[in-house]
Amino acid sequence: MRVLGITAVLCLLAAAVSADPVRVRQPKADDEELAWWQTSVIYQIYPRSFKDSNGDGVGDLRGIINQLEYLQQLGVGAVWLSPIYQSPMVDLGYDISNYFEIDPVFGTMDDFNEFRDKAHSLGLQVMMDYVVSYTSDQIEWFQKSLRREDGYDEWYVWAVGERNESAPHGYNVPSNWLSLFRGSAWEWSEERQQFYLHSFTVNQPDLNYRDDGVVLQMKDVLRFWLDKKVDGFRVDAVSQMYEAEGFPDELPSGLTNDTEANNYLQHVQTQNRPETYEMIKQWRAILDEYQAADGKAKAMMLEVYDDPEIVMPYYGTPEEPGAQFPFNFYFISQLNAQSNASDVNRAVHLWMDNMPEGNWPNWVLGNHDQPRVGTRLGVARKDLFNMISLLLPGTAITFMGEEIGMENTHVSWEDTVDPWALNAGPDLYESVTRDPERTPFQWNTSANAGFTDEGVKPWLPVNENYLQGINVESELEADLSHIKVYRKLVDARGWRVAQRGALDTAIISEWVFAFTRTLDGEPTVVVVGNLGTDVETVDLSATFDGLPDQLTVHAASISSSTQSGATVSPQSVTLEAGVGLVLVANSTSAA
Ligand code: NOJ
Numbered sequence: 236m237r238v239l240g241i242t243a244v245l246c247l248l249a250a251a252v253s254a255d256p257v258r259v260r261q262p263k264a265d266d267e268e269l270a271w272w273q274t275s276v277i278y279q280i281y282p283r284s285f286k287d288s289n290g291d292g293v294g295d296l297r298g299i300i301n302q303l304e305y306l307q308q309l310g311v312g313a314v315w316l317s318p319i320y321q322s323p324m325v326d327l328g329y330d331i332s333n334y335f336e337i338d339p340v341f342g343t344m345d346d347f348n349e350f351r352d353k354a355h356s357l358g359l360q361v362m363m364d365y366v367v368s369y370t371s372d373q374i375e376w377f378q379k380s381l382r383r384e385d386g387y388d389e390w391y392v393w394a395v396g397e398r399n400e401s402a403p404h405g406y407n408v409p410s411n412w413l414s415l416f417r418g419s420a421w422e423w424s425e426e427r428q429q430f431y432l433h434s435f436t437v438n439q440p441d442l443n444y445r446d447d448g449v450v451l452q453m454k455d456v457l458r459f460w461l462d463k464k465v466d467g468f469r470v471d472a473v474s475q476m477y478e479a480e481g482f483p484d485e486l487p488s489g490l491t492n493d494t495e496a497n498n499y500l501q502h503v504q505t506q507n508r509p510e511t512y513e514m515i516k517q518w519r520a521i522l523d524e525y526q527a528a529d530g531k532a533k534a535m536m537l538e539v540y541d542d543p544e545i546v547m548p549y550y551g552t553p554e555e556p557g558a559q560f561p562f563n564f565y566f567i568s569q570l571n572a573q574s575n576a577s578d579v580n581r582a583v584h585l586w587m588d589n590m591p592e593g594n595w596p597n598w599v600l601g602n603h604d605q606p607r608v609g610t611r612l613g614v615a616r617k618d619l620f621n622m623i624s625l626l627l628p629g630t631a632i633t634f635m636g637e638e639i640g641m642e643n644t645h646v647s648w649e650d651t652v653d654p655w656a657l658n659a660g661p662d663l664y665e666s667v668t669r670d671p672e673r674t675p676f677q678w679n680t681s682a683n684a685g686f687t688d689e690g691v692k693p694w695l696p697v698n699e700n701y702l703q704g705i706n707v708e709s710e711l712e713a714d715l716s717h718i719k720v721y722r723k724l725v726d727a728r729g730w731r732v733a734q735r736g737a738l739d740t741a742i743i744s745e746w747v748f749a750f751t752r753t754l755d756g757e758p759t760v761v762v763v764g765n766l767g768t769d770v771e772t773v774d775l776s777a778t779f780d781g782l783p784d785q786l787t788v789h790a791a792s793i794s795s796s797t798q799s800g801a802t803v804s805p806q807s808v809t810l811e812a813g814v815g816l817v818l819v820a821n822s823t824s825a826a
Pocket residue numbers: 239326329330435439471472603604
């Protein structure tokens with residue numbers, strides 16, 4: 236499994252082994268009003284792949300503007316856009332050359348303004364990608380730093396190791412640090428006669444947050460977009476912001492013999508340094524300042540792949556709050572297509588039991604860096620994992636296309652554009668490439684799945700399964716489809732019990748996982764799923780107390796023999812392979 240910021244997450248908690256449910260405290264027991272970032276599904280758009288409006292084979296803002304009604308009808312509450320800023324596109328937009336401009340491939344600032352206004356008028360919040368750890372080498376700041384210009388001298392991490400006449404540049408590299416995209420994290424600059432640090436591609440030099448100018452500049456970036464009335468941020472590659480002073484070597488991890496691979500080393504010196512937590516708190520204070528000024532909640536969610544003791548402190552404390560939440564990536568790092576009920580239970584508890592009191596959970600099922608859910612967790616289990624992630628307490632984050640069950644697409648070496656894959660070369664690229672999950676969104680059955688015009692070559696190939704029913708239009712027409720299940724789940728998130736109910740999880744059998752959401756005076760919701768490959772019939776009342784004799788099916792996987800509207804006895808619930816059911820104790824009330 237490839238995970239950015241690779242640290243194998245050790246399973247800290249013993250799995251519950253009996254069928255007795257395990258209670259997790261309520262996320263919000265009181266009547267305090269919940270903010271949009273708590274109740275919403277946050278929908279990630281990878282703009283290059285959503286909708287192309289001008290026939291150049293790359294998605295753009297106008298394409299998104301034209302499809303905003305789709306998102307409103309889907310019921311999601313917020314849209315997070317992967318980077319749309321000016322960029323040479325070495326890392327497909329994560330290498331930014333101007334934080335205050337829109338790249339022409341996506342449109343103009345006027346297009347952005349229109350997008351934001353229309354999103355807001357449809358009740359959708361707008362979240363931007365805040366890329367903080369590095370810039371493009373083409374940005375003016377780096378060019379000035381290269382020339383040691385006024386005040387920009389130390390904006391990037393410049394250094395040389397010991398003098399060594401036999402080394403290619405007359406100096407050793409400052410340390411053994413490795414790029415996440417393979418090979419040394421140090422690149423020689425002829426111009427400055429020093430190495431610079433790059434945690435990712437050589438064209439993404441790391442910013443030096445020990446320079447006050449950088450700190451001020453990046454706060455200006457935040458303020459610029461807050462002034463433009465965005466509602467929040469996904470903060471990119473938070474772990475890589477600071478590194479230890481003096482550049483001490485890192486120790487081998489023992490995880491691989493591949494000395495070029497990033498996980499060859501343990502990243503104690505280069506990731507999640509104490510200063511990073513402090514900077515997040517300063518950014519949070521800026522968000523709070525804007526929230527106090529206009530009365531509208533602002534939110535920050537952080538990209539950090541790591542163990543709970545590293546991730547959880549990013550929530551901050553009541554006195555000094557940090558992010559609204561660091562992303563919960565445990566459904567990505569802890570689960571695979573073979574995971575059984577105790578694996579899922581353990582992943583749920585890994586977050587819930589380690590999250591500091593008073594904070595809000597979240598569930599990330601996928602993103603533009605990870606194989607698609609069907610490919611990663613099992614084609615038959617697509618609906619089940621949407622049920623789990625949307626009905627556990629907290630915010631759900633959906634990567635575009637998961638609502639229609641898109642799968643990874645094979646991308647040949649010739650068509651490969653992901654810089655990580657290009658670095659790995661033709662023999663290794665398939666073990667790291669992220670192109671397969673980034674292929675164009677599948678709208679309908681017309682040419683190129685309706686993503687771009689007929690005859691245009693999209694920037695990545697379209698998955699042929701758009702012709703087998705995996706597309707929005709066909710799924711909306713079908714009696715049973717992933718999108719219809721997804722919409723029922725979004726509806727259920729509006730129920731008071733889903734927003735505030737207690738959570739009890741249970742391992743019903745090796746392959747059947749279940750949880751309930753309960754709240755006084757509200758109908759209980761049961762989510763039950765068969766992760767295995769054989770049909771199972773289970774008795775839910777043997778595990779969960781107080782269930783009525785009949786439960787109504789609110790949502791069911793498309794391959795289930797029991798569909799929504801049916802009633803089942805909790806004493807005998809039959810689940811085909813991979814099938815999930817959302818069962819309700821009686822009629823529900825809106826929150
Ligand atoms: C994190 C982003 O999610 C990923 O797509 C990108 O490649 C890296 N940052 C490096 O820019």
